[in-house]
Amino acid sequence: MAKVxxxxxxxxxxxxxxKLEYEALSYPCTGDEVLGGIEVAELIGESASVVFKTLVTHSDNKDFVVAVIPSDEHLSLKKLAKISGHKKIEMIPVAKIEALTGYIRGGCSPIKMKKIFPTFISDKAKYLPYIIISAGKRGAQIKIAPENLQKAIHYQFADISDVEEVEV
Structure with missing residues (x-):
């Protein structure tokens, strides 16, 4: 497939x-089309377990917390709340993503958000040579080693996701 x-x-x-090493990747995307991480993984020829999605949450006392997890997994709000020191965590409404982060739905990167928020990345990333995250717009991804990402944003590795149960 031709790269965009x-x-x-x-x-x-x-x-x-x-001066951090990374690789810019692209996939075809039109207008307001929002693709899931698994679809993005297929389009760029990577495993969904290395393509991570960035999710923004808020706590019971209105603190914002960012979670970055493999696209083939689900965020455990309970685990994220516990590790971030909150009683309860919920996803922020989609309509608030851009105003809060500077990024649109389907193009939210953990790098260079409008403000710095506590960020937790799935501990599975520490065992990978690279992860792929949004570059900050739909159709663009960044392939980066976790240790290089750590130099760009402050984050903590944590067990914050659950594997989706697939019915057979």
Whole structure:
């Protein structure tokens, strides 16, 4: 499949400024089309277990917490609440994503959000040579080693996801 030209995003510029190694990846995407992480993985020829999704939550006392998990898993709100020191965590409404992070749904990167939020990345990432995250817009991804991502954003590895049970 032919790669689409990728314009630099704020996330990529932040990595360039820090002189961190990464690879920009692209996939075809039209207009307001929002693809799930598993679909993105198929389009870029990678396993869904290395393509991570960025999810933004808020706590019972209105603190915001970011979770980055494999696209083939589900966020455990209970685990995220516990590790982040909150009683309860919920997903933020989709309509608030852009105002809060500067990114749109389907293009939310953990790098260079409007504000710095506590960020937790699935502990499965620490065993991978690279993970793939959104570059900050639909159709663009960043392939990066977890240790390089750690230099760009402060995060903590944590057990925050659950594997989806598939009925046979």
């Amino acid at each position: 030209k990728i314009d630099k995003t704020n996330a990529m510029r932040a990595l360039d400024q820090l």
